[in-house]
Amino acid sequence: xxxxxxxxxxxxGRGADGDPAASPGGGGRQSLRxxxxxxxxxxxxxxxxxxxFVIFAIVGLFPLLYTSYVSLFDWSLVADDPVFIGLxxxxxxxxxxxxxxxMVNTISIFILxxxxxxAMALLFAVLLDAHLRARTLFRVGLLLPYVASLVALxxxxxxxxxxxxxxxxxxxxxxxIDPINWHSDRFASHVAIASMVNWRWAGYNAxxxxxxxxxxxxxxxxxxxxxxxxxxxxFVSVTLPMLRPTMxxxxxxxxxxxxxxxxxxxxxxxxxxxxxxGSTGQFQTVTLFMYQQGFENFDLGYASATAWxxxxxxxxxxxxxxxxxxxxxxxxxxx
Amino acid sequence: MSVLSAxxxxxxxxxxxxxxxxxxPGFLTYGLLIAFILGSAFPLYWSxxxxxxDSSFTAEQLPPMWPGGNFFANAARVFDTAPFWLxxxxxxxxxxxxxxxxxxxxTLAGYAFAKLQFRGNNALFAFVIATLLVPTQLGVIPMFMxxxxxxxxxxxxxxxLPNLVTALGVFWMRQYLIxxxxxxxxxxxxxxxxxxxxxxxxxxxxxxxxxxxxLALFTFMTSWNDFLWPLVVLDPSNPTIQLALEQLQSGYxxxxxxxxxxxxxxxxxxxFIFIVLGKQIVSGIMQGxxxx
Numbered sequence: 001x002x003x004x005x006x007x008x009x010x011x012x013g014r015g016a017d018g019d020p021a022a023s024p025g026g027g028g029r030q031s032l033r034x035x036x037x038x039x040x041x042x043x044x045x046x047x048x049x050x051x052x053f054v055i056f057a058i059v060g061l062f063p064l065l066y067t068s069y070v071s072l073f074d075w076s077l078v079a080d081d082p083v084f085i086g087l088x089x090x091x092x093x094x095x096x097x098x099x100x101x102x103m104v105n106t107i108s109i110f111i112l113x114x115x116x117x118x119a120m121a122l123l124f125a126v127l128l129d130a131h132l133r134a135r136t137l138f139r140v141g142l143l144l145p146y147v148a149s150l151v152a153l154x155x156x157x158x159x160x161x162x163x164x165x166x167x168x169x170x171x172x173x174x175x176x177i178d179p180i181n182w183h184s185d186r187f188a189s190h191v192a193i194a195s196m197v198n199w200r201w202a203g204y205n206a207x208x209x210x211x212x213x214x215x216x217x218x219x220x221x222x223x224x225x226x227x228x229x230x231x232x233x234x235f236v237s238v239t240l241p242m243l244r245p246t247m248x249x250x251x252x253x254x255x256x257x258x259x260x261x262x263x264x265x266x267x268x269x270x271x272x273x274x275x276x277x278g279s280t281g282q283f284q285t286v287t288l289f290m291y292q293q294g295f296e297n298f299d300l301g302y303a304s305a306t307a308w309x310x311x312x313x314x315x316x317x318x319x320x321x322x323x324x325x326x327x328x329x330x331x332x333x334x335x
Numbered sequence: 336m337s338v339l340s341a342x343x344x345x346x347x348x349x350x351x352x353x354x355x356x357x358x359x360p361g362f363l364t365y366g367l368l369i370a371f372i373l374g375s376a377f378p379l380y381w382s383x384x385x386x387x388x389d390s391s392f393t394a395e396q397l398p399p400m401w402p403g404g405n406f407f408a409n410a411a412r413v414f415d416t417a418p419f420w421l422x423x424x425x426x427x428x429x430x431x432x433x434x435x436x437x438x439x440x441x442t443l444a445g446y447a448f449a450k451l452q453f454r455g456n457n458a459l460f461a462f463v464i465a466t467l468l469v470p471t472q473l474g475v476i477p478m479f480m481x482x483x484x485x486x487x488x489x490x491x492x493x494x495x496l497p498n499l500v501t502a503l504g505v506f507w508m509r510q511y512l513i514x515x516x517x518x519x520x521x522x523x524x525x526x527x528x529x530x531x532x533x534x535x536x537x538x539x540x541x542x543x544x545x546x547x548x549x550l551a552l553f554t555f556m557t558s559w560n561d562f563l564w565p566l567v568v569l570d571p572s573n574p575t576i577q578l579a580l581e582q583l584q585s586g587y588x589x590x591x592x593x594x595x596x597x598x599x600x601x602x603x604x605x606x607f608i609f610i611v612l613g614k615q616i617v618s619g620i621m622q623g624x625x626x627x
Contacts, residue, residue, distance in 0.1 A: 037530075044531035048447035049459060051440040052500045056466055059497035062481075063474025070477060127368055130360040139621075140613035141372035147609045148379055149560040151577045152598035155584060156382045159591055167381070167398075203375060211621045221356070235356050252468070260472045263562045272584045287472055287563075294476050295567060307473040314470055 064311070071305040077298035089305035099306065101281055102289040103313070105190065109265075109285065110258040110317075112194035113201075118254065120198065121205035126235065128206065129213050139210075142203030153196055154267020161192045161268075183270050186282040193283055196264045201257075205250050212246035213239065244326070251325045252318050259314045262287040286310045379602065386410075386596035409596035413583065416593060418572070419600070422579035429491055429575060430558040433498045437554045438547050440500040445508025446539045450516060460509070466502045475567050482568055489570040498558060504550055511546035512539065549619030552612060556605055576601045 071089050075082040093099050128138060148156075160167050161182035169179040182192045216239065224234045240247075265283050266275065275292035277284025284292075286306065294303030388403035413419055447453070448460045478497065479488065487493040516539055524534040540547075565575045571582060583597045609616070 040531050041525075042453070045447040045451040045453040045456075048451075048535075049444040049505075052444045052463065052502070052505055053459075055497075055500045056502070059478065060466055060469050060471065060474065063477040064469060066477035066480075067474060070480070124368070124371060126356050127360070127364050129356060130364060132360055132364070132368075136614055136617065138368050138372065139617045140609075141375055143609070143613065143617060144372075144375045144379070147556065147605050148602055149562075149577055149580070149598070149605075151560075151562055151580045152382065152602055153378065155580065155594055155598055156378045159385065159595065160378065160381065199375070199378065203371075207617065207620050214621065231356055239356060256468055256470055260470050262472060267581070272589060273581070290473070291475075291563070291567075294479075300476055300480070304476050307476060311470060311473050315468070318468060 067304045067307050070300055071302075071308055073301045075299075075301035075304075077294070077300055082301070085301070089301050090309070092302070093305050093309060098281055098284075099286075099289060102277070102284045102286045105186075105265075105277070105281075105283055106259060106261065106285040106287075106310075108187075109190045109194050109197075109261060109283070110255075112190055113197035113261075114251075114254050114258050116194075117198045117202045117205065118251065120202040121209055121250070124203070124206040125209040125213055126239070128210050139207060142206055144203070145200045146204045148200070150200070150263040151267060153200065154264055157192065157196045157199075157264075158268050158270075183268070183278060184282065189268070189278060189283040193261070193264050193268055196268075197258065197261065201254070205254070208250055209243065209246055212243050216242045240328070248322060248325045251321045255318050255321050256314055259310070259317060260287050261285050262291065266291075286313075379606070382595040382598050382602075385591050386599045389592060405592065406596065406599075409592050410600055412593050413597045413600060417579040417582045417597070418574065419576075419579055419597070422574045422576045425491060425573065426559055426576040429494050430555045432495050433558045434551050434554045436499040437501055437504045438551050441504025441508045441550060442512075442540065442543050442547055443535065444500070444505040445510075446512050446516075446535060446543070448505065448509045449512040450518065450521060450539075463502050463505050467506075471497075472563055475564060478564075479567050488568055489573065491569075491573075493568045494561070494565050494575065497564065498561075501554070504554065507550050508543060508546060512543060515546070516542045545615075545619060548612075549616055552608065552616055555608075559605055 070082075072084060072086055073082040074085045074088075124142065128135065128142075132138060145153075161169075163169060163179060163181045163183055166182070168182070173179065180188050182188050220238050220242070221234055224238050229237065262285065265277050265285050265288050268283060269276065269278065275284075275288055275296050277288050287310065290303045290306040290310065293299050293306060383406070384398075384400065384402055386409050387406040388398075389405050444463075448456065448463075482488045482493045487496070520538055521534060524538050529537070560577065561575070562577045562581075565578055566581070569575065569578060571578065574582065580594075580597050580601055584594045
């Protein structure tokens with residue numbers, strides 16, 4: 001606040017001194033200029049941030065609220081008149097075995113992807129923090145998976161995990177493991193889909209964590225070493241607490257993204273274009289279920305109810321993870 | 336460092352570098368990293384491998400790991416099977432408009448939050464951060480209804496409109512501009528009678544260039560790779576590149592040489608940008624990422 005006001009008075013005062021051409025004669029013009037200048041300083045910032053808020057209101061807030069409105073209707077994409085049915089969509093959803101299966105699938109894939117992804121990201125950030133040769137090459141390499149498109153990845157991993165002639169089963173065969181049915185076995189399909197997520201995001205997160213790690217003052221490590229702390233001790237007592245804000249950021253974004261997973265399970269289906277998530281829905285996620293209800297069955301009300309329930313689940317998970325991350329990387333943690 | 340601290344290095348164990356956790360990197364460090372890089376590159380290489388051979392390739396479980404000579408033939412088939420040129424053009428157009436807009440408005444808002452003082456600055460910025468938590472994918476149904484109402488469904492403008500400015504862009508530019516633009520410089524411009532927007536144009540925008548370049552690349556990549564929303568709102572006859580890829584694998588038996596030739600073609604432009612600018616991208620992340 002103070003900088004702004006002092007800045008504006010400064011510019012008014014010195015503006016008059018420094019610009020003599022404007023001062024003679026036009027006292028009225030001068031004050032108009034002053035006033036314009038003051039308005040400029042006071043209101044321009046709002047103008048600059050306005051585009052974000054306007055667009056967010058249209059494409060973020062409105063959909064969120066309108067989704068809750070639509071969810072109270074029997075609202076078909078093909079029929080004309082939506083019928084108000086109150087909470088019936090939610091009641092039906094709670095009794096929909098297919099929805100619950102999708103929810104369990106989503107959480108299962110989410111856990112299988114987030115935990116290894118963050119563990120790997122931390123490990124590689126630590127490795128890259130050392131004084132490496134060719135470290136730019138390593139850092140650039142980490143970002144390579146992020147470049148590939150999700151659709152391409154879905155297709156490529158679908159091919160690699162093909163149960164009959166996929167490379168993964170071929171390699172497993174070399175070490176004497178029987179072929180795994182990656183598409184039809186429920187847990188195996190979750191592992192396969194999670195591997196796509198892990199593959200894509202571990203390196204990206206490693207770079208984000210590494211950036212924060214390099215901002216840690218080096219004498220903290222020196223002091224810890226002098227005090228006789230080993231690697232593990234330095235990591236737990238120095239690095240993790242210093243990384244806390246970044247870890248919270250990474251965990252929360254991974255949570256919000258991971259629970260909305262859509263492209264990977266959709267492209268993983270053996271039958272192209274299917275929204276079923278496998279023959280018995282064994283890897284259908286909630287977002288895929290929502291898409292199917294909305295744009296395959298044209299039941300917009302039901303799909304909107306699904307969206308809202310998923311939104312609540314995401315908020316709950318984000319809060320749990322926020323709390324966990326704070327606890328785990330806190331210096332005051334339980335010993 | 337004063338004389339007093341001079342004996343300190345002698346107390347270090349040999350070969351230990353206390354400047355990091357693991358100290359001096361050994362074979363294990365390099366081995367793990369190299370394995371990871373190879374793993375990162377492999378699926379992309381694999382897709383080129385399949386794309387460069389004929390369809391019989393997919394019947395072998397452990398095929399040879401070197402490329403064949405059919406890539407151009409398969410690529411030509413891609414352009415025959417799906418409207419790939421149209422899709423490439425659409426994706427470039429959408430990506431270009433979205434990128435310019437996100438960078439411009441992101442820098443504008445980021446500058447306001449970083450350097451300008453106004454009532455509600457902190458609260459509004461906290462709100463911007465909070466919007467990162469709103470799952471945009473869940474809004475596709477009302478968004479689709481709105482676009483249909485506005486008769487924009489099927490048009491590229493429906494893909495462009497929702498992405499014109501992002502919270503991440505605002506956040507990113509703010510983090511960078513806090514340190515990159517000296518407040519004295521802004522005050523000097525104001526003393527010289529520069530209006531706010533001229534100050535932005537002539538002082539802030541040039542200073543923002545390095546971070547803006549990174550943001551531009553990431554925005555373009557995200558736009559290029561977007562799938563769900565174009566899938567919902569666009570028509571199969573007027574696809575983006577990702578929709579065209581999905582079209583390639585329709586039909587009962589998937590022709591992997593064809594499909595993976597398509598994925599390779601769709602990845603090449605981004606891969607090219609990345610190889611040319613990878614070093615800058617990474618150093619940009621290292622500078623701008625969330626540091627606290």
